[in-house]
Amino acid sequence: MKVGIKYCGGCRAGYDRVALVNRLKNDVAGAVDFVGPDDPEAEMVLFVSGCKSACTSIDQIRGRAVRFVTSEEDAEHWIREVLENIQAEIGRIQARGR
Amino acid sequence: MGKLMNAKEYEESLRKLKLNVYMFGRKVENPVDDPIIRPSMNAVAATYEFAHRPEYEDIMTAKSHITGKKINRFTHIHQSVDDLVKKSKMGRLLGSLTACCFQRCVGMDALNALSITTHAIDAKYNTEYYKRFLKYLEYVQENDLVCDGAMTDPKGDRSLAPSKQFDPDLFMHVVEERPDGIVVSGAKAHQTGAVNSHEIIVMPTITMREEDKDYAISFALPSDTEGITYIMGRQSCDTRKLEGMTFDRGNMHYGGHEALVVFDKVFVPWERVFMYKEYEFTTQLVENFAAYHRQSYACKVGVGDVLIGATQTIAEFNGTERASHVKDKIIEMNHLNETLFCGCIACAAEGHREPSGTYLVDVLLANVHKQNITRFPYEIARLAQDIAGGLVVTCPSAADLASPEVGKWVEKYLKTKPDVPTEHRLRILRLIENITMGTAAVGYLTESMHGAGSPQAQRIMIARLVNMKQKQKMARFLCGIDSSGA
Numbered sequence: 001m002k003v004g005i006k007y008c009g010g011c012r013a014g015y016d017r018v019a020l021v022n023r024l025k026n027d028v029a030g031a032v033d034f035v036g037p038d039d040p041e042a043e044m045v046l047f048v049s050g051c052k053s054a055c056t057s058i059d060q061i062r063g064r065a066v067r068f069v070t071s072e073e074d075a076e077h078w079i080r081e082v083l084e085n086i087q088a089e090i091g092r093i094q095a096r097g098r
Numbered sequence: 099m100g101k102l103m104n105a106k107e108y109e110e111s112l113r114k115l116k117l118n119v120y121m122f123g124r125k126v127e128n129p130v131d132d133p134i135i136r137p138s139m140n141a142v143a144a145t146y147e148f149a150h151r152p153e154y155e156d157i158m159t160a161k162s163h164i165t166g167k168k169i170n171r172f173t174h175i176h177q178s179v180d181d182l183v184k185k186s187k188m189g190r191l192l193g194s195l196t197a198c199c200f201q202r203c204v205g206m207d208a209l210n211a212l213s214i215t216t217h218a219i220d221a222k223y224n225t226e227y228y229k230r231f232l233k234y235l236e237y238v239q240e241n242d243l244v245c246d247g248a249m250t251d252p253k254g255d256r257s258l259a260p261s262k263q264f265d266p267d268l269f270m271h272v273v274e275e276r277p278d279g280i281v282v283s284g285a286k287a288h289q290t291g292a293v294n295s296h297e298i299i300v301m302p303t304i305t306m307r308e309e310d311k312d313y314a315i316s317f318a319l320p321s322d323t324e325g326i327t328y329i330m331g332r333q334s335c336d337t338r339k340l341e342g343m344t345f346d347r348g349n350m351h352y353g354g355h356e357a358l359v360v361f362d363k364v365f366v367p368w369e370r371v372f373m374y375k376e377y378e379f380t381t382q383l384v385e386n387f388a389a390y391h392r393q394s395y396a397c398k399v400g401v402g403d404v405l406i407g408a409t410q411t412i413a414e415f416n417g418t419e420r421a422s423h424v425k426d427k428i429i430e431m432n433h434l435n436e437t438l439f440c441g442c443i444a445c446a447a448e449g450h451r452e453p454s455g456t457y458l459v460d461v462l463l464a465n466v467h468k469q470n471i472t473r474f475p476y477e478i479a480r481l482a483q484d485i486a487g488g489l490v491v492t493c494p495s496a497a498d499l500a501s502p503e504v505g506k507w508v509e510k511y512l513k514t515k516p517d518v519p520t521e522h523r524l525r526i527l528r529l530i531e532n533i534t535m536g537t538a539a540v541g542y543l544t545e546s547m548h549g550a551g552s553p554q555a556q557r558i559m560i561a562r563l564v565n566m567k568q569k570q571k572m573a574r575f576l577c578g579i580d581s582s583g584a
Contacts, residue, residue, distance in 0.1 A: 009157020011187035011194075012403075012439070018153050036152075055183070056156050 001082075002033045004042035004064070006056060013050025015072050021048055027079050031086050037061070046078070102159070102170060103242040104150055105143035112139065112294065115322045119293055119357075121330035129293050133339045135330070137353030137537075141200040142244055142294045144352065145172060145192060157188045162239050163455070164232060172202045173239045175213050176457040182446035186396040190439060193400020197533060199354035199541035201291025203394040205245025208299040209235060210456055211387035212316065212372050217454035219376050227372050228454070234318055234370065238297065246295035246321065248286035248359060249387060251303040260306065260313040270300060270361065271313045272374075279367040280374070282315065285360045290549075292357040293328050295321045300361075301387060306377040314380050316373035317366045325364035331356040335536040344496035345525045348532025354541045385559070389445075389461040391550035392468030396442035398475050401533065401542050402435035408529050409482045415523045416487065416514055427481045434474040441467030462563040465556040472553040475546045479534040486530045493524055 007017055024046075025034055037045050037060070044065040047056050054068050069075050103111065112130050119126040121134065129135045149158040149170050160174040160181060161167070176182050185206075192200045213235070216227035238245060251260075254268035263269065270284030286300065299318045306314040319326070333355070338347050373379060410428055413419040445463035452458050483490055489512070499508045499521060513520045532538045547553065575583020 005152070007153040007156060009154055009184065009187055009191055011157060011191040011400075055180075055187070057180070 001031065001044075002035050002039065002042045004037040004039055004045040004061075005034050006037035006045055006047050006061075008047070008049040008051075008054065008056045010050045015050065017048050017050055020069075020072060020075055024075060024079065028082050031082060101240055101242050102149060102168065103146050105147040108143050108146045108242075108244075109139065111296065115296070115320075117293060117322050117328060118326065119328045119330065126330075134336055135293060135355060137198075137339065137347075137349070137351065138201065138291065138355040139294050141196045141198050141352040141354060142202055142291060144196055145170070145200055145202045146242070148192070148195065154191065157184050157191055160184075164236055165239065167239070169239045170242050172206045172244075173209070173235075173242060174206070175210055175235065175455075176449070177455065178457055179447060179449050182393070182449040182457050182459055183443060186393060186439075186442040186446045189394055189396030189442065190400040190403070193397035194403040195400070196352040197349055197401050197404040197529070198352045198538045199290060199397065199545060200352075201294060201354060202244055203397065204247035204290055204391060205295065205297070205299060206247075207387055207390035207394055208245060208247030208249075208301060209238065210390050210458075211301070211383055212299070213456045214386055214452045214454050214458065215316075215379050215383040216372050217452075217456075218382060219373065219379050221453070223376065225376075230369055231372055234372075241296075243296040244291065244294060245297040245299050245318070246289055246292045246359075247387070247391075248289055248292075248298050248300045249303050249384070250287050250289075252285055252287050253303065260304075260310045269303065269310075269313045270315065272315055273363060276365075279365055280315070280317075280371060281363050281365050282317070282361055283363055285358060287358050288331070288549075289328075289357050289359045290545075291355065292321070292359050293330070293355060297321060298326070298359065301383055302373070302380045304380070304384060306380040308377060311375040311377045314373060314375050314377035315371070316383065317371045319364065319366060319370060323364055325362045327360040327362065329358040329360065331358065333537040333540045335532070338536075341497075345521070345528050346496045348528040348530075348536050349538060353537050356540070385461065386458060388551050388555070388559075389459050389464040392464040392471075392556065393442055393445050393459045395468055395471040395546065395550065396439070398471055398542060398546055399435055399439045399442065401538070402431070402438065402475065402478050405478060405482050405530065405533050405542070406431045406435060408526050408533070409485050411526050412486045412523070412530065415518045415526065418485070424485055427485055431478045431481050434478050438467070438470055438474055441470055462560065465559040465563070468550055469553060469556040469560065471546045472556070475542050479539075479543060482530050483534055486527060490527045490531050491535075493527055496524070499524060 005021055010017055035042050045061050047068045049068060049070045052070050054070055058066055119129050126132050130139055148154040158171055159168050160171045162169045163177050171188055212231055216231040219225055220228045251269045254263040260269035267283050272280050273283045274281035297318055298321050301316045302314055413424050418424045445459040445467050448460035448463055449457045494508050499505050509520045533542050571583050574580040
């Protein structure tokens with residue numbers, strides 16, 4: 001799965017956005033390839049916003065899922081979802097194999 | 099994409115300029131590498147470098163309305179309220195990343211104000227200023243240039259109009275009209291980032307009347323045009339930068355600068371003239387530029403972020419961070435700083451579209467914001483010095499700490515905790531000193547007072563723009579003097 005990363009400008013970020021993305025890359029390594037937001041192969045674009053205003057424009061994103069991360073907790077939820085989806089997919093593949 | 103320069107390319111572009119710069123009575127042959135000027139160049143270079151960083155580009159870049167290309171926001175004409183809000187956010191962001199004046203907002207504000215006024219003059223006189231302006235704007239955007247927005251004349255005797263001064267050059271004026279352009283003389287004072295600029299955009303400094311129409315001029319020139327001389331302003335503690343890269347400079351990376359810019363019979367071709375004697379448009383140009391530039395003081399919120407961070411750090415180093423009055427003072431610093439942020443966001447969020455298509459901030463709220471800026475940084479700085487303690491002005495130099503003879507005493511007696519290196523304590527104190535009374539205090543304090551207009555200028559605008567009649571009407575209705583009002 002390819003996921004595009006788009007940062008807000010970070011004028012008063014409540015957390016270290018770059019450090020968080022680096023952690024994401026580590027936590028879902030092998031399951032997700034992180035690419036630029038304009039990459040046409042990205043199935044989803046993750047908007048990494050430093051605060052709840054999430055002011056980044058999503059106009060440039062067409063035909064792809066969009067997910068906003070505005071805190072470290074949001075990122076945890078997203079990682080859990082990704083890993084759960086992967087587990088579910090593995091389960092389905094294993095079930096078909098049986 | 100247009101030419102979105104990076105820091106290195108910007109630096110190289112400056113090296114090609116043949117600026118006539120003087121400092122300490124001597125000509126500066128190489129401003130880019132001069133140790134006193136260099137930190138200010140670094141700060142402007144940061145506006146280029148951060149535009150390339152994914153984590154900042156959403157604020158630092160925009161889409162040109164004339165070419166559709168991605169450009170540095172500093173060359174953009176605001177096309178929406180969102181653009182205005184992002185401009186405020188960019189100010190805070192860069193202030194927090196540099197802790198100084200990054201010098202590039204004034205050119206952006208000049209471009210936006212001129213986009214409105216050139217359009218308005220054309221509408222009345224069927225002139226071609228707006229067409230000229232758009233051509234110039236495209237040149238600026240395509241080459242990603244730094245423009246010095248030059249408004250403030252020396253002004254001589256403040257009680258006299260430009261044409262009544264004992265020396266006609268105390269306000270910029272036309273001295274000769276030629277078939278191919280005009281010749282101007284005068285000066286612009288307090289020019290932020292002038293020596294780091296590719297272009298200089300000149301505007302009148304006050305409302306002009308018919309008798310002053312020779313002074314009602316606006317134009318743009320390359321900064322190294324023959325006849326332009328830059329005389330650098332001194333800053334408190336400036337020569338510490340001549341001592342090498344010691345921590346006594348406070349900010350190890352960035353700084354700002356101002357200069358007195360003299361125009362001695364300088365030729366301006368017609369295609370670079372954006373106002374020529376249309377004196378009745380000077381008020382609009384001055385007020386709109388002032389409103390944009392008063393919004394630009396969003397940058398002080400970012401510098402405040404750094405000062406608050408430094409203050410919390412010194413409190414922790416000193417072991418005072420849990421004292422209730424220290425915690426309360428830091429809360430107060432944050433309260434004041436975020437109140438400033440409210441103002442710059444509010445004037446942007448309440449912005450509107452002008453006939454040219456340019457979005458202009460709410461002028462009343464921009465003036466209220468700048469009025470707060472003339473006060474709150476002083477209080478934030480006072481609280482920072484209160485918490486930092488007297489050592490902020492009495493601590494020995496970096497050279498003393500490094501001295502084989504006395505370094506051990508500095509190390510021993512200025513240490514607060516085993517896990518806090520004395521050098522770290524001195525470094526953070528020097529940063530607080532830098533922002534509150536050193537070179538950066540030029541930007542954080544006195545520029546906050548007088549930049550974009552002194553406090554009284556905002557108070558005049560506030561008095562003019564509030565709807566007092568409506569306030570009275572509501573009061574009179576609610577207390578029963580009048581029977582209708584809602």
